[in-house]
Amino acid sequence: MLGQLEHRIRSLFRPRKLRGADIPHDKVTADQATTYMPLPDVVVLPMQQHIGAKCQPQVAKGDHVDVGTLVGHAEARTAADIFSSVSGTVTEIRKIFYSNGDTDVAVVVEPDGAQALDEGVKTPVITDYQSLLDAMKRSGIVGLGGAGFPTDLKLDVDFANIDYWLVNAAECEPYISSDYREMMEHPDTIMHGLTTCLDLSGVKRALLCIEEDKTEAIAFMRAHVEKDPRVKVEVLPERYPQGAGHVLVHNATGRHIPRGGHVTDAGVVLFNVTTMSMIGKFLQDGIPLTKRRITVMGDAVAHPQNVEVFIGTPIRKIMEFCGLAKDARKIIVGGPMMGYSQIDWDYPIVRQNNGLLVFSEMGMDKPRTTACIRCGACINSCPMKLYPREIQNAYRRGDAAALDRLAADLCMKCGTCSYVCPAKQPLTQATRLACDQVKAARKAAKRAAQRKGA
Ligand code: SF4
Ligand code: SF4
Incomplete structure (x- = not known):
């Protein structure tokens, strides 16, 4: 009861410094059964x-x-x-x-x-968290929201500092409604996967994070989670990219993932909702x-x-x-x-x-790139509060120090800056390359330091 009250109070005072963009979702397949x-x-x-x-x-x-x-x-x-x-x-x-x-x-x-x-x-026999990890190695399950990170590895964390289990059901990408159908058709396997993980890990709170436009899924999943006081439905704003890790963690818990850090550094673990459901299904039939x-x-x-x-x-x-x-x-x-x-x-x-x-040819957007008009839309919409135009310029002139200063490695490659840019500058392409460059330079510097120390 105290947990519920605390969560409600935290929700009221949580800073919602949202960026991102108002991108039409166009999920015309959402109401059709699979x-x-x-x-x-x-x-x-x-x-x-x-x-x-x-x-x-x-x-x-x-x-x-x-x-x-x-x-x-x-x-x-x-x-x-x-x-x-x-x-x-x-x-x-x-x-x-x-x-x-x-x-x-x-x-x-x-x-x-x-x-x-x-x-x-064979149906796995699960007795403790280690047996869950061992079983998941034979599941072939990876992050099914698009990331593809091996699930057994993602489950293998030290839970000492983890107090939230977040389930990403935002599905903010336009057109895509696969996770939505998973909620509407398989809420029981989602809950089986989630509650088993909570039981075995000892994490006491879980938030099933859904964008506010998915009103039916919110009501439907609320009815399913109410049997377990540890699980709540968290309603996120309808604004792309709510499902991106940094954005979701911040908007659901008010916490930040530090630069170069991992979601666990914010005291949370984060799993896609269909991944959670597949964990539940695998625990039931072992397929x-x-x-x-x-x-x-x-x-x-x-x-x-x-x-x-x-x-x-x-x-x-x-x-x-x-x-x-x-x-x-x-x-x-x-x-x-x-x-x-x-x-x-x-x-x-x-x-x-x-x-x-x-x-088709007709359905393809073929924008013509024009000069930057310094409107600032890319900066105002970037969910990571980056300066996409500055990063693009620094990347073009090969200025590695500026890219590091501009924190280009925080780019999530979400595409928002390109979408909002009226000049149709290829900002995401540049920030994506800049991000990879900064990360590669960091790794090289770390390796060089290790060699020096050895
Ligand atoms: S692609 Fe990168 S720079 Fe552009 S809006 Fe997304 S996070 Fe920001
Ligand atoms: S959104 Fe496009 S036109 Fe506006 S400042 Fe950014 S790059 Fe320039």
């Missing part, structure tokens, strides 16, 4: 479907695999095992290209239609992550919808299912703000992808 794609005739499983080291194939051409058979593994700590989403035969281990020019290896499986479950799949829901939208899509796909389903197959209404000219995997362009129709949907957008 559809289910039939088994495709091929699944392609790249060995990097997470942040971290690439996995190595654990199967060879001609091998039989079942649903949940391990097909990719890495010894590195930052990686997540990859499991087959279908039963069938491995027909190829082939090279694939990412749209950023990077290459990878993929295991290609031709389904046999039986969808037999691997005999090693590794083999399917996921994606939002398929864009003016070239005949039937926009939320569809559950087998991980590794090629984009071409998904578009055959959803239909093309116009000639497609642009494919974006993820949301329109933070997703990436894809040029290969045979590239698969992997586990961290939450959206697939397909646009």
Whole structure:
């Protein structure tokens, strides 16, 4: 009771120095129930479907695999095992290209239609937090909001200073409504995952953070969380990017993640709502992550919808299912703000992808860049309170000291500055490169200092 009262008082006095932008959400698929794609005739499983080291194939051409058979593994700590989403035969281990020019290896499986479950799949027996961590290593679950961070690694924290378990259900990206459908269709597995984690970690408070425009989900989830006094629904403003880690932590708790720090430095852990639900589901049946829901939208899509796909389903197959209404000219995997362009129709949907957008020539925005008019809109809207135009200038003249002074490494690559800029300056592209440059320089300096000290 005291916890509830304290939370309410904190909410009243919490500073809400919001930036970000008022970007139309256009979630026209939100009210449609999830559809289910039939088994495709091929699944392609790249060995990097997470942040971290690439996995190595654990199967060879001609091998039989079942649903949940391990097909990719890495010894590195930052990686997540990859499991087959279908039963069938491995027909190829082939090279694939990412749209950023990077290459990878993929295991290609031709389904046999039986969808037999691997005999090693067992419901995990959870007795304490360590057994939860051990079980999650066999789950293949990664951050499903788009980040792809291995979930077992994210759960492996020292809870001594953690007093909030935050669940990110903001889903602030326009068009995408995959997390929304998870709340409306699977509130019980969300709660099972969350309450198990709270029980075993000892964290006493959890906030399920939802943007204010999702009124049905707020009411629906409030009804589900009220049985557990530790869990509350926190309503966030409808303003992009509410779901970004720094913004959500600040707006939900009033705390700041320090520069170069981690969410745990603010005394919180943060998990996407569908990730939380998949944890709950895995604890119930022990089946590794083999399917996921994606939002398929864009003016070239005949039937926009939320569809559950087998991980590794090629984009071409998904578009055959959803239909093309116009000639497609642009494919974006993820949301329109933070997703990436894809040029290969045979590239698969992997586990961290939450959206697939397909646009025609007409649906593509092709703005002409003009001179900066010094309006300050980019500064006023940046959720990290950065100076995007200054960062762009410093990056162009190669001024590393200025980039460090301007804290370019805090850029979340959210795209807000580019969106609001009336001159359509490519600010996000510059700040993204500047951010990577500052981080790389920091790492190099740290390594040099370590070598000197050794
Ligand atoms: S500078 Fe980075 S964090 Fe700020 S609005 Fe631009 S992309 Fe987002
Ligand atoms: S929003 Fe665009 S035009 Fe305005 S100050 Fe920033 S870069 Fe210049």
